[in-house]
Amino acid sequence: MRRPLVCGNWKLNGSIGRTGELIDAVSSGAASLPGVDIAVCPVFVHLPVACERAAGTALAVGVQDVSDQVGGAFTGEVAAAMVAEIGARFAIVGHSERRARHGETDGGVAAKFMAARASGVTPILCVGETLSERDAGETLAVVTRQLDAVLEAAGVTGFGDGAIAYEPVWAIGTGRTATPEQAQEVHAALRGRLAEQDPALAARARVVYGGSMKGANAAELMAMPDIDGGLIGGASLDAEEFLAIARAAAAA
Numbered sequence: 001m002r003r004p005l006v007c008g009n010w011k012l013n014g015s016i017g018r019t020g021e022l023i024d025a026v027s028s029g030a031a032s033l034p035g036v037d038i039a040v041c042p043v044f045v046h047l048p049v050a051c052e053r054a055a056g057t058a059l060a061v062g063v064q065d066v067s068d069q070v071g072g073a074f075t076g077e078v079a080a081a082m083v084a085e086i087g088a089r090f091a092i093v094g095h096s097e098r099r100a101r102h103g104e105t106d107g108g109v110a111a112k113f114m115a116a117r118a119s120g121v122t123p124i125l126c127v128g129e130t131l132s133e134r135d136a137g138e139t140l141a142v143v144t145r146q147l148d149a150v151l152e153a154a155g156v157t158g159f160g161d162g163a164i165a166y167e168p169v170w171a172i173g174t175g176r177t178a179t180p181e182q183a184q185e186v187h188a189a190l191r192g193r194l195a196e197q198d199p200a201l202a203a204r205a206r207v208v209y210g211g212s213m214k215g216a217n218a219a220e221l222m223a224m225p226d227i228d229g230g231l232i233g234g235a236s237l238d239a240e241e242f243l244a245i246a247r248a249a250a251a252a
Helices: 016-030 044-056 081-087 098-101 105-116 130-135 137-155 180-197 199-204 218-222 241-252
Strands: 005-009 037-041 059-063 090-093 123-128 163-166 207-209 229-232
Touching: 005 090, 005 207, 005 241, 016 037, 016 044, 016 241, 037 090, 044 059, 044 081, 081 105, 090 105, 098 207, 105 137, 123 137, 130 137, 137 180, 163 180, 180 199, 180 207, 180 218, 207 241, 218 229, 218 241, 229 241
Parallel strands: 005 037, 005 229, 037 059, 059 090, 090 123, 123 163, 163 207, 207 229
Antiparallel strands: none
8 A cells, every 4th residue: 555645845935934833833743644754845945944843753854846966067956965965855856837937858857856866865756737738638648758758767667766746737826626537547647657667666656646735625636546645835834734635645
């Protein structure tokens, strides 16, 4: 049975004080949910505070992005080994906002995935389609292409303990959410793609949903057989709402 993963993406939000408060509240609730991996990803400058406050608790800390480089003349970049040294355990790679705003390519995202894995940080690979791509019937082709870029670059053995987050771009920050059946279709297709190369990997790989999951819809989404948790945006900035999602994952 796959262990659920519920990860909060705090995006460009928070302050040092607010980060500490959220870490304390979420870690306290996480202590009663031993069957779920719970993590939060603050901005880079708050990472040391987050890791210090989460140390010794059931809450893991991650980052919202990571460089594909290990060091050198790369202004503004942060290497996976650096965040691992501070205590980060997860790294989101290929989020749709970075693909759209920063021009990240499938190949570039694959390189970041491998850099995280090489430093012992678990990558969460984001894949997803825009509204126009969904309306054109291209959803499965898009997410398969994005996953294939990692499998082709790293090899199926290089995927390791990585997770996949299906984030329909049209459902992020819009209040719209894919129906459980729509989400399940894509999750099953992604797991099927992994199974074509390694059935054992496919059986244990975690595929989480990243499209406006909240306490009110988490249970029905995670009741689907191939939805193993969530990559949570705005709802993760409210400790009780975020923990409600984690409780739904524990009960699924």
